[in-house]
Amino acid sequence: xxxxxxxxxxxxxxFVTGRGHDLKLGGEFTWTNSGFEAHHxxxxxxxxxxxxxxxxxxxxxxxxxxxxxxxxxxxxxQSVYAAFAQxxxxxxxxxxxxxxxxDFETHLRDNETYYELLxxxxxxxxxxxxxxxxxxxxxxxxxxxxxxxxxxGDGTLVGRAGWGYxxxxxxxxxxxxxxxxTLGNTVFITDPQRLRFFPDLNAVRGGLSVAELSASGGSLAxxxxxxxxxxxxxxxxxxxxxxxxxxxxxxxxxxxxxxxTFASEDLFDTRSQFxxxxxxxxxxxxxxxx
Numbered sequence: 001x002x003x004x005x006x007x008x009x010x011x012x013x014x015f016v017t018g019r020g021h022d023l024k025l026g027g028e029f030t031w032t033n034s035g036f037e038a039h040h041x042x043x044x045x046x047x048x049x050x051x052x053x054x055x056x057x058x059x060x061x062x063x064x065x066x067x068x069x070x071x072x073x074x075x076x077x078q079s080v081y082a083a084f085a086q087x088x089x090x091x092x093x094x095x096x097x098x099x100x101x102x103d104f105e106t107h108l109r110d111n112e113t114y115y116e117l118l119x120x121x122x123x124x125x126x127x128x129x130x131x132x133x134x135x136x137x138x139x140x141x142x143x144x145x146x147x148x149x150x151x152x153g154d155g156t157l158v159g160r161a162g163w164g165y166x167x168x169x170x171x172x173x174x175x176x177x178x179x180x181x182t183l184g185n186t187v188f189i190t191d192p193q194r195l196r197f198f199p200d201l202n203a204v205r206g207g208l209s210v211a212e213l214s215a216s217g218g219s220l221a222x223x224x225x226x227x228x229x230x231x232x233x234x235x236x237x238x239x240x241x242x243x244x245x246x247x248x249x250x251x252x253x254x255x256x257x258x259x260x261t262f263a264s265e266d267l268f269d270t271r272s273q274f275x276x277x278x279x280x281x282x283x284x285x286x287x288x289x290x
Contacts, residue, residue, distance in 0.1 A: 002037040005172070022088040030080045036176035038072040038184065044201050054198060063195045070185040070210050074176045079106045080169070086144075093153050097146035103167060108136050109225050110175045117182070123222070134227040140167050156244040163237045170231050178223035185214040 013026035046063040048054075055061045086099035114130045117123045146162035187210055189195065197203035205213050240254035 001040060002035070003173075003176075004035040004037075005032065007032045020090050022090075024084075024086040026084050028080070028082040030082075032078050032080075032172065034076045034078075034172035034176060036072070036074045036076075036180060038069070038074070038180045041067050041069045041186075042071050044068040044204075046195075046198060056196060059192060059196070062192055063198050064190070066187075066189045066195055066198075066204055068187050068201070068205070068210050072180040072184040074179045074183075076110070076172050076175045076179070077107065078170070078172065080104070093150040095148045097144070097148075097162075099144035099146075099164075101142040101144070103140045103142070104136075104138070105140075105170055105231070106136070107175075108170055108231070109134065109227075109229050110178070111136075113179060113183075114225070117222075126222075126224075129224060129226070131227050137230045140231075141165075142167055158242045159239075160241070161237075161239040164235070166234045166236065168232045168234070174225065178225055182222040182224075185211050187213045 007030060009028065009030040011026065011028035013024060016023040016025075045067050047065045047067075048061075049064045050061055052058075052061050054063075080103060082101065082103045084099065084101040086097065089096040089098065111134065114126070115132065118127055118130060118132065142165050144162070144164040146160070148158060148160045151157040151159055187205065189204060194204050194206065208216065238255055240252070242253075243251045245251055
């Protein structure tokens, strides 16, 4: 497998300093091209349920399954637009830091690919799970708050606390692998009467190529990014205190961050089946981790 990636970023930050405020404004644009050259199982993969040597006359030694895929070459382009503002407000012995960031990512759910599949006959039934108007993720506001207090006024005892809401970057891996599993040609054979021809791949496939056998029938197993698929999110709160005990000794105490992570949601099982042209899928929700 090979995952070539090119990324270009353009960003700018402006600082404005006043008597009681330090203001920071900025923006960022990032364009990424992610590739995926899939070669796994390109030469076939047999799975056995025994360590005994293969014996064509003993079914107990035959392979349990065989899988072979054609190599796939996929590219995925995405753009990320971001803007942020931050103000440090000095109020006597207290500094208050207020910030807000917003990110928007194009092609997050790879809608163009799935919308094309909705018009493809062999994926009939996919509209039960993919909405044509599902759009993207627009609620990516990320507020942050921080405060420091010079308790004694001489810098020898300082308390601090902060809270932030963060949204991480999307992983192109999900998209390119979903394309490979959905659009690629794969055969998976469990028929013992075919597997008994091990190690002759052509005989196991019944004399057909991977593409021919894949097109001849069987069940499709697409990987689906669901209608509410989004980027992981996290809230973090911290608190601490710094105390200068003497001119040569200080004590610094920092709390353990309190975080709640919400993983990417709405991924569909890649074992979904198209039976008789209709999709019967089991949706997998990635539960939040506290």
